[in-house]
Amino acid sequence: MTKRVLDNHLQFQQSHDHRAEADRQNKDDDLMTEEHELPMVEIFETVEGEGTRAGYLTTFIRLFHCNLRCVWCDTQYSYAPQKPVFYATIDQIVKKVKYLGNPYICLTGGEPLIHGNQAVQLLLALAKLEQIKDIHIETNGAIALQPFVAARNSDILMQQKVRFIMDFKLKGSGEREKMLLENLELLEHQDEIKFVVDVS
Numbered sequence: 367m368t369k370r371v372l373d374n375h376l377q378f379q380q381s382h383d384h385r386a387e388a389d390r391q392n393k394d395d396d397l398m399t400e401e402h403e404l405p406m407v408e409i410f411e412t413v414e415g416e417g418t419r420a421g422y423l424t425t426f427i428r429l430f431h432c433n434l435r436c437v438w439c440d441t442q443y444s445y446a447p448q449k450p451v452f453y454a455t456i457d458q459i460v461k462k463v464k465y466l467g468n469p470y471i472c473l474t475g476g477e478p479l480i481h482g483n484q485a486v487q488l489l490l491a492l493a494k495l496e497q498i499k500d501i502h503i504e505t506n507g508a509i510a511l512q513p514f515v516a517a518r519n520s521d522i523l524m525q526q527k528v529r530f531i532m533d534f535k536l537k538g539s540g541e542r543e544k545m546l547l548e549n550l551e552l553l554e555h556q557d558e559i560k561f562v563v564d565v566s
């Protein structure tokens with residue numbers, strides 16, 4: 367969850383008028399709108415800089431909202447009191463991913479799995495795309511992985527393409543106590559664990 371915006375001009379264009387957007391932004395605690403749109407920060411492409419897919423041109427989908435407040439967070443624009451940049455349906459997100467054309471996707475935030483079943487539906491839709499080889503999900507260790515692992519296990523394309531990158535928060539984050547240790551037992555061979563270490 368440390369990616370920078372390198373290609374702002376690729377950002378998804380909001381499809382609704384300003385008045386509707388203002389109404390939505392007043393609903394600070396709503397994770398979804400009535401139209402089942404996801405609150406978004408950005409969709410862009412850049413070279414992955416972390417993990418086993420480092421070096422690959424990747425489409426980043428950054429969802430809004432996070433359940434943690436790490437002291438060194440560098441994406442504070444992805445949760446309250448900031449506001450979503452725009453809202454998008456799953457179909458709109460998939461359309462943008464197809465347009466960009468990259469075989470690698472990073473689903474990030476914020477905390478993307480905070481969106482529960484909508485996150486699962488998005489993953490199912492992305493996994494169906496023939497162009498997609500890999501969907502890695504940056505998750506913060508404080509969301510129960512079990513439902514998402516079960517969803518992966520229930521779909522052959524999800525099994526082939528979806529990987530969890532568990533960003534386990536150490537003491538320096540200020541959020542160590544919120545880590546769900548049982549998540550670690552759910553990770554499989556294709557998944558990864560990330561630790562941010564403060565060496566100052």
Ligand code: SF4
Pocket residue numbers: 367432433434435436438439440441442444475476477506
């Ligand atoms: S998990 Fe921590 S680092 Fe990641 S977006 Fe949330 S507050 Fe920031």
